[in-house]
Amino acid sequence: MKTALLGGLEVSRIGLGTMTMAGMYTSEGALDNAESVRTIHRALDLGVTHLDTAEIYGPFLSEELVGQALKGRRDQVKIATKFGLVSHSGGGPGVVDSSAVNVKAAVEGSLKRLGTDHIDLYYQHRVDRNTPIEETAGAVAELIADGKVLHFGLSEASPATIRRAHAVQPVTALQTEYSLWTRDVEAEILPLLRELGIGFVPYSPLGHGLLTGQIRSVEDFAEDDWRKTNPRFTGENFERNLGIVDEVKAIGAEVGATPAQTALAWLLTRGDDIAPIPGTRRVSRVEENIAADGIELSRDQVDRLNSLRPAAGERHDETSMASIDL
Numbered sequence: 001m002k003t004a005l006l007g008g009l010e011v012s013r014i015g016l017g018t019m020t021m022a023g024m025y026t027s028e029g030a031l032d033n034a035e036s037v038r039t040i041h042r043a044l045d046l047g048v049t050h051l052d053t054a055e056i057y058g059p060f061l062s063e064e065l066v067g068q069a070l071k072g073r074r075d076q077v078k079i080a081t082k083f084g085l086v087s088h089s090g091g092g093p094g095v096v097d098s099s100a101v102n103v104k105a106a107v108e109g110s111l112k113r114l115g116t117d118h119i120d121l122y123y124q125h126r127v128d129r130n131t132p133i134e135e136t137a138g139a140v141a142e143l144i145a146d147g148k149v150l151h152f153g154l155s156e157a158s159p160a161t162i163r164r165a166h167a168v169q170p171v172t173a174l175q176t177e178y179s180l181w182t183r184d185v186e187a188e189i190l191p192l193l194r195e196l197g198i199g200f201v202p203y204s205p206l207g208h209g210l211l212t213g214q215i216r217s218v219e220d221f222a223e224d225d226w227r228k229t230n231p232r233f234t235g236e237n238f239e240r241n242l243g244i245v246d247e248v249k250a251i252g253a254e255v256g257a258t259p260a261q262t263a264l265a266w267l268l269t270r271g272d273d274i275a276p277i278p279g280t281r282r283v284s285r286v287e288e289n290i291a292a293d294g295i296e297l298s299r300d301q302v303d304r305l306n307s308l309r310p311a312a313g314e315r316h317d318e319t320s321m322a323s324i325d326l
């Protein structure tokens with residue numbers, strides 16, 4: 001597996017997102033922890049050295065599964081996790097809190113669940129409007145000085161926030177949505193990251209599953225599936241977005257790639273400082289996604305993928321969009 005360089009952190013250029021192992025797109029009852037652990041092991045066997053999780057996934061289950069899977073294999077991989085969406089001073093899960101006190105409480109739980117004495121990349125999950133970013137960056141700087149954290153990351157942060165945080169504690173990576181149908185970061189964010197020497201981790205690189213070509217109807221989603229209320233998966237938007245997938249599928253077929261592999265191979269053409277984290281909780285899918293590392297798209301194919309029309313619909317519903325730092 002080729003590698004990507006995120007700031008000073010080297011990782012496999014295809015990582016593994018472990019969010020769905022704890023639900024989100026699946027009702028709790030449908031989870032299969034044993035298959036999730038097998039999926040992490042398979043990823044490691046195939047050369048993945050970058051696992052992405054967060055304390056809010058579950059909450060806690062995703063970190064627990066990562067910890068379980070890495071017993072005896074901790075040194076093979078870089079662990080990225082996130083704080084700031086669980087308030088440990090009474091607010092609980094879903095409450096945005098990046099105060100220094102909360103960051104220091106959160107890290108102890110994550111270290112314990114992950115079964116490690118250090119987190120390789122520790123992200124603020126969402127910018128906290130009630131806490132100056134300097135306070136949060138300062139708290140992470142202290143964790144770095146203590147050896148509990150090696151690198152600082154931000155997620156869905158605006159250019160102004162990135163600059164302010166970076167001035168206090170150099171940021172290693174920004175994690176924000178980026179894929180064939182979500183290219184907002186290309187205008188301002190990616191040039192800024194390159195100016196500052198910060199790496200980029202695209203989340204939801206498969207468009208929450210739509211770009212895999214496996215989803216043709218939202219009727220199959222469970223009632224509590226997050227995508228049921230996502231604007232891109234509803235009504236006319238969904239029908240229009242299926243058209244994008246059909247084009248991805250046709251281009252990929254020219255090189256024998258599945259739509260998921262084509263979407264990932266395209267992301268890998270965007271730079272050596274970009275390391276996507278496709279999410280899955282199944283062995284067969286992790287194998288398919290990792291094989292994108294070996295897919296070469298021609299110039300003409302990349303040009304055609306670049307020219308695809310953007311997705312119809314906002315990438316999050318109104319409530320989630322309100323939590324994003326613009």
Ligand SMILES: NC(=O)c1ccc[n+]([C@@H]2O[C@H](COP(=O)([O-])OP(=O)(O)OC[C@H]3O[C@@H](n4cnc5c(N)ncnc54)[C@H](OP(=O)(O)O)[C@@H]3O)[C@@H](O)[C@H]2O)c1
Nearest residue numbers: 017018019020203204205206207208209212278279280281
């Ligand atoms: N920083 C943030 O705010 C943020 C937000 C969202 C996600 N993330 C991170 O990014 C990672 C990936 O994002 P994501 O899970 O939202 O979206 P994604 O990677 O775009 O897509 C994941 C979905 O696609 C399905 N899938 C994966 N590979 C497939 C394949 N080859 N064929 C068919 N279906 C496939 C998965 O199903 P199964 O899982 O059932 O296999 C899952 O439903 C997450 O795990 C998380 O670590 C971060």
